[in-house]
Amino acid sequence: MPRAERARMAGALYAGAGENFPATESPRSSPRPIRKVAVGHRAEHLLASGLRGCPEIDLIATRLPIIEGNRTVGELDLVYDDHQRQCRVHCELSVRLLLQRGPDAQWSAWCGTDPSQAFQDKLEHLRNHQLPLGNHPAVPRHPSWPTINEALLLGWLLQPAGQPWPVPEGTSPDHLRGWWLRHGIAAPLRSSRAARFAIIPADGWLGPLRLPSSTPVLAPGELTQHLDKHFARHDHAILVAEMVRADDGGWRELTRGAMVHRHWPGKPARWR
Numbered sequence: 001m002p003r004a005e006r007a008r009m010a011g012a013l014y015a016g017a018g019e020n021f022p023a024t025e026s027p028r029s030s031p032r033p034i035r036k037v038a039v040g041h042r043a044e045h046l047l048a049s050g051l052r053g054c055p056e057i058d059l060i061a062t063r064l065p066i067i068e069g070n071r072t073v074g075e076l077d078l079v080y081d082d083h084q085r086q087c088r089v090h091c092e093l094s095v096r097l098l099l100q101r102g103p104d105a106q107w108s109a110w111c112g113t114d115p116s117q118a119f120q121d122k123l124e125h126l127r128n129h130q131l132p133l134g135n136h137p138a139v140p141r142h143p144s145w146p147t148i149n150e151a152l153l154l155g156w157l158l159q160p161a162g163q164p165w166p167v168p169e170g171t172s173p174d175h176l177r178g179w180w181l182r183h184g185i186a187a188p189l190r191s192s193r194a195a196r197f198a199i200i201p202a203d204g205w206l207g208p209l210r211l212p213s214s215t216p217v218l219a220p221g222e223l224t225q226h227l228d229k230h231f232a233r234h235d236h237a238i239l240v241a242e243m244v245r246a247d248d249g250g251w252r253e254l255t256r257g258a259m260v261h262r263h264w265p266g267k268p269a270r271w272r
Contacts (some may be wrong), residue, residue: 001091001150001151001152003172005082005085005150006152006172007174008054009047009050009051009091009152010152010154011050012047012050012051012053012054013043013046013047013050013154013206013207039095039205039206040093040094040095042206043093043095043154043206044062044063044077044078044093045062046206047078047093047152048062048078051078051080056082056083056084057080057081057082057083058080058081058083059078059079059080060079060080060081060088060140061076061078061079061140062077062078062079063075063076063077064076064079064139066133066136066138066139067138068138073133073136074129074130074133074136075133076090076092076133076134076139077091077092077093078090078091078092078093079091079139079140081142081145085148086145087142087145087146087147087148088141088142088145088146088147088148089147089148089150090131090133090134090139090147090148090149090150091150091151091152092126092130092131092149092150092151092152093151093152093154094122094126094151094152094153094154094155095154095155095205095206096112096119096122096153096154096155096156097112097113097155097156097158097205097239097258097271098110098111098112098119098155098156098157098158099111099112099113099158099159099180099258099260100157100158100159100160100165100167100180101115101265102165103163103165103166105165105166105167105168105169106120106168107119107120107123107168108120109165110157111265112270112271113236113237113258113260113264113268113269113270113271114268114269114270115264115265115268116268126151130151131149131150131151132149134147134148134149135147135149154176154206155176155205156175156176156177156178156205156256157171157175157176157177157178158177158178158179158180158257158258159177159178159179159180160179160180160181161179161180161181161186161188161189161257176207176208178255178256178257178258179255179256179257179258180257180258180259180260181257181258181259181260182259182260182261182262182263182264183227183228183231183259183260183261183262184231184262185262187220187223187224188220188223188240188242188257188259190220190242191242191254191255192244192254194244194245195242195243195244195254196217196218196219196242196243196244196251197217197218197219197220197222197223197240197241197242197243198211198215198217198218198240198241198243198251199218199226199238199239199240199241200239200240200241200256204239204241205239208241208252208253208256209241209243209251209252209253209256210246210250210251210252210253211243211250211251211252212250212251213248213249213250213251215250215251217243217251223240227259231259231261231262235261235267235268235269236269236270236271237258237259237260237261237264237269237270237271238258238259239256239257239258239259239271240256240257240258240259241253241254241255241256242254242255242256
């Protein structure tokens with residue numbers, strides 16, 4: 001997707017995420033599983049809601065099944081008419097939190113907390129299966145405009161803390177960035193002495209957190225105790241945000257990162 005359109009779509013999505021899904025999970029509560037499919041479907045719903053309010057955009061379909069005989073061969077995330085570009089757009093939306101596990105400037109060096117979830121595999125599936133579905137005869141056509149197949153890849157790029165490894169060529173410079181650390185090797189660093197920490201729930205994947213002033217947050221020592229207790233019993237990675245006071249008295253996110261098991265990636269894990 002071209003940069004200007006990507007910014008336009010991401011803006012509509014993040015605005016909806018902030019208004020409709022405030023992240024409110026006590027940092028002392030039991031971690032709950034993060035289901036990437038559910039997060040992706042939420043993102044599709046929010047983006048569709050945002051597109052309905054965009055001038056010069058007509059939303060045609062969401063999660064449109066493509067059926068051949070009695071078999072569903074795939075599904076289109078979003079189909080909309082863009083009057084500004086005079087085209088019908090088939091958009092595949094993907095939300096990923098990716099960890100860079102090696103210094104190579106290639107997407108093969110990026111994966112989920114389960115290292116078998118290589119992002120390169122996702123890209124190949126997107127290119128070879130999902131995007132070509134927009135050319136299927138079952139997809140409704142505009143009477144005069146061409147159909148364009150585009151992908152909108154959102155989420156966070158998490159690099160080893162203190163390791164400025166290169167990212168693949170073509171990566172958007174405004175893509176959201178963060179860090180990852182192995183538990184027990186080092187503690188998350190604070191950008192400010194006034195900063196506190198919050199455990200990020202699934203609702204907080206789509207954009208930087210903003211929390212009400214009443215939300216409990218963790219001092220560095222409390223975060224260490226929480227992580228020690230968690231990793232003594234579990235292998236699952238935990239997403240952590242560094243928070244500071246906002247102008248309205250609430251909390252706003254400065255940085256975020258993933259705490260993973262000290263033996264990751266040799267000890268695969270999933271999100272919690």
